[in-house]
Amino acid sequence: MEASASAITGGRSILERSPLARLPDRVLRWGLTGLAALILVIIGYFFVRLIGQSKDAVSQFGLNFLFGNDWDPAHGIFRAAPMLVGTLITSTIALLIGVPVAVAAAVFINELCPQRLRGILAVLVDLLAAVPSVVYGLWGVFVLIPKLLPVEKWFASTFSFIPWFGGGTVTGPNYFIAGLILAIMIVPIVSAIAREVIATVPAADKEAALALGATRWEMIRIAVLPYSRSGIVGGAMLGMGRALGETIAVLVVIGDAPVIGQHLFNQGYTLASVIAAEFGEAANVHVYSSALFACGLVLFVLTLVVNILARRFVVRGAHGRRGTGAAGLTVADAAAEAA
Amino acid sequence: MTTTALPELSARRRVTDRVMRSTLVAGFILALVPLILVLYFLIKHGLGTWTSGFFTSDPTGSFFGNPGGIRSAVLGSLEIVGLATVVTVPVGIAVALYLTEYGRNGRFANVIRYFVDVMTGVPSIMFGLFIYIALVIAHVGGGFTGWKGAVAIGLLMLPIVIRSAEVVLLLVPSSLREAALALGAPRWRVIARVILPTALPGIMTGSLLAVARGMGETAPLLFTVSTATVLTANLGDQMNTLPVQIYNDITSPRQAIVNQAWGAALALVALILILNLIARAVARRSAMT
16 A cells, blocks of 8 residues: 555655655754754854963963962963952851842741732842842942941951951951852852742642641751752852852952951952953953953863752752652753843 | 640750741841842942933043943943844854754763763853953964954853753653654654744843843953943954943043943842843743743
């Protein structure tokens, strides 16, 4: 029967399309595949170019580029430890302040607030991410810094016995202010992911806890938090990735001093902000701009590592005991949206 | 039949519950305080600068006299983000279509998915730096130009568009796909006539959120478009943009220029909030149908 059908139309089944009619399908398929592949090519190309541009600074200063504490453009010396340390300090402050607040907000929205309010409250927290970083910077410079300076001064003198908390001059722009602004900026990301993860906690787990006589908080502690811990850790790390690379908001409130500050309330610098602040004047000095590109390379690798680890945690948290792809997708998607 | 009452909660457990619940509420309120404060100060300092000339004159850039308005910044921002959107959204949808319709769970598709995810985590300054290296230093079609800013902003928006479009495309019921294919429609027709129209509202929501995100980015523009004060519609020139103007104004010691920054910031935030609201309205409508 097959043979006779193909015989009628000259070697092709009557149900088959003519080669010409199949062409658009082929074109579409390979066109789309090509576009997708293009993304990989672009990422790869940029990475290679970035390495190429930073080679000179790295070969001149070697490992000292990362660990030497001496950034002196006037004398052509570029060792970026102050920036690396500043990046790590401000991100750590952001995590310490931002993550507890974000997780508390997520737990409140998902487990405590009335069902009707849930959507609108979640949108409000998400709106924190809609404010551009330059606006946070503006607000930080003209509101946060002057308003907090007396508090910081009091704090630094009262608690100066704690290492790194005081015992020196308190400057307006400092690590703490930068960390605080970063904390505000990571709250929506961490909170969105925490909410997604908490939503995957099986109702049976929660009901079981309540049925055994647990109070609301005990239910949250024994059913909700352990189940979503891995995802929350991942969310916190995605927030850290964001904090590491934030540029403008930090640039205007950290003081732009290429030294390692004595304590929390001293001026400093970060990898991202030094690039944005100095690339203009570095444009005509080869080693200088190469050093800035090397800062970019360090930042790029740092955020890549943090993001890759974070995604592992988030996906594991979401797949956890469910084993389906659906939850993983929604969480990764929330991450993408929040970022 | 008698019912046995549950033993009462011990005081310790009751107090712990109260305290922890209040802590969670406090955390939530604390999260919203910055949003309220930022909006409050934006309106307080910004609204006063919104005189009639603010949107119809350009910043003078001079230290003395009238600081001018923000016309060139608004035009530059709209043009650059517009160009980025026109290029990025179709490409993003195309890649998402590849992932859902052709690649599915194949190895190549998963590699793409992974790198798109990684791209969402790359700091915005890196996109600026990449274009700076690849196009500005290399002097491709001039030094700092508007279209290079659009490329940087577009690259930043791309992963957001892809991820959101993919999620929506996956929600299109496979029964629709299969019905169309069973009627003999070729794949490209199924995509153009069935899948895309069904997913359109969701794709629009994701794209609008990506546009809102691109609108507020400063660092990528700093490295690619640089800065200007004069009004120009030419994407081949250096252009003024809202975020970069705010950034420049912040560093000014002059109060009138700082006020200009507040006014520009209020305009920028209003624009982004409107985009967000439209996006959510579109999403709500599609959820109801």
